[in-house]
Amino acid sequence: MALEREFDRILLMNATETAYVEDLKSVISDLTTSNTRLTDELTLLRQQLDWLRRQLFGQKSEKIIEKGKEQQLCFEGFELKEELPLSKPVAAHTRSPKRQGGDAITLPADLPVKETLLDLPEEEKVCPETGKPLVKIGEEVTHKLAHRPGSFYLRRFIRPKYALPEGDGIRIAELPDTILPRCRADESLLAEIAVRKFADHLPLYRISEEFSREKIGISRQLLSQWIVNYGLALEPLYQLMNDRLLKGGNLFVDEVPVPLQAPGKGKVDQAYLWLMAEEKCRVYHFRTNRQHKNAYELLEGYQGVFHSDKYGAYEQLAKQPGIIWCPCWSHIRRHFFEADTGDPLFREWVLRQIRYLFLLERVAWARSEEERLQIRQDKEVPIIDRLITAIKERLHSGKLLPKSKLYTALGYFCSLIPYLKNYTKYPRARLDNNTAERAVRPLAIGRKNWLFFGSPRGGKAGAILLSLIQTCRGIGVNPREYMEDVSRRMMGHNSQRLEELLPDRWAESRRELELQGLPTPDLQSSA
Numbered sequence: 001m002a003l004e005r006e007f008d009r010i011l012l013m014n015a016t017e018t019a020y021v022e023d024l025k026s027v028i029s030d031l032t033t034s035n036t037r038l039t040d041e042l043t044l045l046r047q048q049l050d051w052l053r054r055q056l057f058g059q060k061s062e063k064i065i066e067k068g069k070e071q072q073l074c075f076e077g078f079e080l081k082e083e084l085p086l087s088k089p090v091a092a093h094t095r096s097p098k099r100q101g102g103d104a105i106t107l108p109a110d111l112p113v114k115e116t117l118l119d120l121p122e123e124e125k126v127c128p129e130t131g132k133p134l135v136k137i138g139e140e141v142t143h144k145l146a147h148r149p150g151s152f153y154l155r156r157f158i159r160p161k162y163a164l165p166e167g168d169g170i171r172i173a174e175l176p177d178t179i180l181p182r183c184r185a186d187e188s189l190l191a192e193i194a195v196r197k198f199a200d201h202l203p204l205y206r207i208s209e210e211f212s213r214e215k216i217g218i219s220r221q222l223l224s225q226w227i228v229n230y231g232l233a234l235e236p237l238y239q240l241m242n243d244r245l246l247k248g249g250n251l252f253v254d255e256v257p258v259p260l261q262a263p264g265k266g267k268v269d270q271a272y273l274w275l276m277a278e279e280k281c282r283v284y285h286f287r288t289n290r291q292h293k294n295a296y297e298l299l300e301g302y303q304g305v306f307h308s309d310k311y312g313a314y315e316q317l318a319k320q321p322g323i324i325w326c327p328c329w330s331h332i333r334r335h336f337f338e339a340d341t342g343d344p345l346f347r348e349w350v351l352r353q354i355r356y357l358f359l360l361e362r363v364a365w366a367r368s369e370e371e372r373l374q375i376r377q378d379k380e381v382p383i384i385d386r387l388i389t390a391i392k393e394r395l396h397s398g399k400l401l402p403k404s405k406l407y408t409a410l411g412y413f414c415s416l417i418p419y420l421k422n423y424t425k426y427p428r429a430r431l432d433n434n435t436a437e438r439a440v441r442p443l444a445i446g447r448k449n450w451l452f453f454g455s456p457r458g459g460k461a462g463a464i465l466l467s468l469i470q471t472c473r474g475i476g477v478n479p480r481e482y483m484e485d486v487s488r489r490m491m492g493h494n495s496q497r498l499e500e501l502l503p504d505r506w507a508e509s510r511r512e513l514e515l516q517g518l519p520t521p522d523l524q525s526s527a
Helices: 002-057 187-198 204-213 220-233 235-248 292-298 312-317 329-338 344-364 369-395 405-415 434-449 456-474 479-489 495-501 503-515
Strands: 088-090 093-095 250-261 268-278 281-287 304-308 323-327
Touching (some): 187 204, 187 220, 187 456, 187 479, 204 220, 220 235, 235 250, 235 268, 235 281, 235 495, 250 456, 268 292, 268 434, 281 456, 292 312, 304 312, 312 323, 323 329, 329 344, 329 405, 344 369, 369 405, 434 456, 456 479, 456 503, 479 503, 495 503
Parallel strands (some): 250 304, 304 323
Antiparallel strands (some): 088 093, 250 268, 268 281
């Protein structure tokens, strides 16, 4: 009996130890899982902290600086311009080369010159030792560009009235055509205000203050009324620009938030300006929200290539027949540029491949359309295929944190795979959406200055004026001259030939007059 009790005691002890060991294994497993989770969270938080530090203190440019000559790009059959050296050797020392035009000042040929003679006094024109007069040996000329404040003047129209015999009424000459009937502002002043607001981004209260310094008192409310009515009066030109864009077959699209004053003191809602652009035209559309239906309405009936970021509305439009979507490779590059933790070697390889695509595009756009397509098919498509294969394998390897920036960049790329090669098939298509990005950049400056649109009606007028003025800036036309000239001519112009007043056509007509040696219209004399 004693032996059996001892045996039972040993069995009970073994069972207790086994249970204890199992408990320890369970605890170890839980701790291992918790440690893995905390390590992943720590890695993710470090990535976020590094990103925040870069945003606050680091490099903002996405330019990639190569570390060695072994990473330099060489493509057989293509030559790129060599970069200018930072310095060139000179005997016994080095000096920086002269800057080529970066700080030059260009002046018009008819710029008035005011001469000021700074001569020595007569008593200093003699030698103090011999008493002989000094001999003039030349002159030293110094030029300084000066500024004279702008001037205002009052246009006075004197119209004699003539009475018909026998009291049949009176006759009087008609006033010249004007863009805003019964408005006390001349077209020259309207153009000046519009350009200051939508090209120089000055709010109306600052414009009013500037005018007051010239002893011209115009309230901000009156300026606002003029601007809204002026913009709406130019809507026919705006509609023509929009129709031409939709028929062009190569569109760049983007949208940017802008503040909209809401009912109630100090309340501001968020509205949007949607941009549609091509190389020579920019059209902005004001909308009170960012709903998908806005994109569908703006692009209704459009057929052809369109470039954009990966907004959901554009992805849905890409599925419609007749629309070829070219997603922006700059946005793809930005996702990988920001994912600088996780797998730095793979990230650098992807960025290098994307850089090759952009360098090849520089070469392709210097050639004819046929050569451009050939370069894309022979050189760029294989690079895209390599990227697709490598990124798919890396994404499916299962070794990345699901919330990491590199995992997000890989997923962003893979979601666009069906559309990544679209730009290689059409000669006018672009690798990126930078045409639209450049066109919305002025809005980021403007909304910090003019703060908000006062109403949807004001937003529409602002979109019209922005379209005309920013198109002028994009094609190198003086927006002040264009706005004044077109405003004077629009009401009396043939409605069937209104396209002649669009910015690019207006600039072409000016160039033709110059080539023929004919004088261009003088706005001051016409005023």
